[in-house]
Amino acid sequence: MDGRVLVTGASRGIGRAIALKLAPAGHSLVLNYRSNHDEADRTAQLIRDVDGEVTLLPFDVGDREACTKALEADLLANGAYYGVVCNAGVHADGAFPAMSEEAWDQVLDTNLGSFYNVLRPLIMPMVRARRGGRIVTITSAAGMMGNRGQVNYSASKAGLIGATRSLSLELAKRRITVNSVAPGLIETEMTLGFAKDEIKRLIPMQRLGRAEEVASAVGFLFSDEASYITGQVLAVNGGLV
């Protein structure tokens, strides 16, 4: 199985691990990121090191106009995608009464607005290509169970689950599966400032997860073995309930 796959937020962290997981399966990777060119170049080099095909496509997933412009030009030049991983995300935590408009808007636009901004231009070309496909969104344990200080983030990630489930119903007969992966706490730059000892006590497996462990779930959902799985949320969280 091959074809172009867009991974958003692929310059580092979970997105980089996902790109590295999908490249050996024969997919041609298109790496999106916002601004971190050096890290994106590093991801691209790691993919070339395993003889993978890769190109870079930077744009802000929360900026609808920028997304449309970048994706329409890319589609025109290179044709439809086989798969998309909506991974790019941010958090801006704080108690709700003190949450600024910027913190609400930035998190909702980046994490949930991006579902519309990125996927809408890509869906009809995928459908017209008539070869099925795979869409995976990266949500979060916070979107499934809520988290203090993350009202904006939880709302965006819960919204992503609803959008994913609904889109799966629209695309099922086209053989395009649409699923979510919901990581718990994963060791990346996003969790650098977190109180890890305290957090570990809450996780049944008593450790944070690795980006590669999230990528494995995405790799499975992209595989032929997962051809009859759609509209699901696969939690990768060390046993959090």
Ligand code: NAP
């Ligand atoms: P990370 O290390 O902070 O990396 C974030 C990635 O997203 C970077 O590649 C960044 O690009 C990109 N990005 C951020 N805003 C963007 C925008 N507006 N447009 C395009 N790209 C953007 O985060 P991570 O920990 O790998 O998280 C990846 C996903 O997993 C996120 O959706 C996050 O919510 C979710 N998640 C993470 C955890 C965790 O514990 N780490 C847990 C649950 C869910 P630049 O490098 O250019 O800034």
